[in-house]
Amino acid sequence: MIEVYSWATPNGHKVHIMLEECGLPYRVVPVDIGAGDQFKPDFLRISPNNKIPAIVDPDGPDGKPISLFESGAILLYLAGKTGRFLPATVSERYEMLQWLMFQMGSVGPMLGQAHHFRVYAPEKIAYAIDRYTNEARRLYGVMDKRLAKSRYIGGKDYGIADMAVFPWLRSWKNQGISWADFPHLKGWFDEVAARPAVIRGVDVLTGLRRPLDDDPKAREMLFGRTQYARR
Numbered sequence: 001m002i003e004v005y006s007w008a009t010p011n012g013h014k015v016h017i018m019l020e021e022c023g024l025p026y027r028v029v030p031v032d033i034g035a036g037d038q039f040k041p042d043f044l045r046i047s048p049n050n051k052i053p054a055i056v057d058p059d060g061p062d063g064k065p066i067s068l069f070e071s072g073a074i075l076l077y078l079a080g081k082t083g084r085f086l087p088a089t090v091s092e093r094y095e096m097l098q099w100l101m102f103q104m105g106s107v108g109p110m111l112g113q114a115h116h117f118r119v120y121a122p123e124k125i126a127y128a129i130d131r132y133t134n135e136a137r138r139l140y141g142v143m144d145k146r147l148a149k150s151r152y153i154g155g156k157d158y159g160i161a162d163m164a165v166f167p168w169l170r171s172w173k174n175q176g177i178s179w180a181d182f183p184h185l186k187g188w189f190d191e192v193a194a195r196p197a198v199i200r201g202v203d204v205l206t207g208l209r210r211p212l213d214d215d216p217k218a219r220e221m222l223f224g225r226t227q228y229a230r231r
Contacts, residue, residue, distance in 0.1 A: 002026040005043060006053040007033050008205040010108065010167035011071040015053045017163045017201030018075055022082045030205055034218030036226065044231060057081075072104045075160040085159040096154030099146075099161035103168070107143075110135045111168050114175045120212065120223065133176040140169075140182050147184040158192075166192045167202065 004019065004026050006012040019026045031037045031052045038050045047054035047069035055074055060066030068074050079086035087093045114132035117125060143165070146153060154161030169189055172179065179186040192198055212218050220226055 001058070003029055003056040004053060005029045005031050005046065005055070006205060007031050008202075008209045009033070009052065010112075010170070011051070012053045012205065013167035013202050014071045014164050015055065015074050015078075016204040017167070017198050018078050018085070018160065020197035020201045021163070021195075022078060022084055024078070024082065028204060030208060032208070034210060034212070034215060034221055036221045039221075039226070039229075039231065050231065072100055072164065075100070075164060079160050085163070087155060087157065087159070092155055096159050096161050099154045100164055102142075103161065103164040107139055107165055107168050110139060111171075111175050115171055116223075118176060119174050120219075136175045136177060137181070140172075140177055140185060144182040144185040147188045152188070162188075162192055163198075166198065170202070 002019065002024060004015060006015060006028060007030065016028075031043060033052060037043060038047070038052060043054070044050060046056060046067040049069060051069065053071055053074060054067065054069040055077075056065065056067045057077075058065045066077075068077055076086070087096055110132060113128075114136040117128040117132055121128070143153065150156065152158050152162050153165050166189065169185075179189075210218065212222070
């Protein structure tokens with residue numbers, strides 16, 4: 001059984017969704033990032049960048065255990081393990097992989113910054129809010145244009161690129177987005193959101209999350225000096 005060290009965040013939900021879609025047996029090990037669990041030595045041994053998610057598969061390649069961190073790498077591993085959600089042909093595979101990299105390099109980092117400066121930053125810095133909100137809207141436009149000619153983000157079939165992007169768009173309102181501006185993307189979003197495995201995946205660990213407004217310790221763990229200590 002795969003052990004999933006995770007929390008209810010967009011990057012965590014990517015892996016939860018993939019495991020639900022594949023039907024692989026897994027056990028969730030909560031890593032409460034507001035309490036500082038991500039800095040504990042046991043977790044750092046499998047995720048040296050102190051970020052969730054990470055997995056341990058006792059039945060890895062050649063029957064040997066394997067641990068992995070970075071959500072994109074985990075999605076690729078699970079796709080390879082199951083032979084699902086990644087196209088078989090080389091050209092279609094690379095078509096999907098480029099959109100997975102687009103999520104990892106652009107959608108996640110930029111939407112995360114938009115969300116942070118619009119909602120969590122203690123100071124409302126107009127330059128930062130404008131910069132990242134505008135970039136979020138640009139990226140939504142890129143995806144909307146893509147979905148005007150492709151049913152799914154990664155190609156003609158649903159796959160790991162869709163699973164990677166979807167959780168990041170669930171906070172569209174906090175990113176300064178109006179769905180009216182992106183009708184093709186909204187149609188895709190609604191279709192993916194209705195998938196039973198997606199519904200189950202985004203529910204994983206959600207009940208354990210707490211609001212940050214009244215939790216100074218969590219804000220310190222997530223945004224303060226503790227993040228930057230060398231370990």
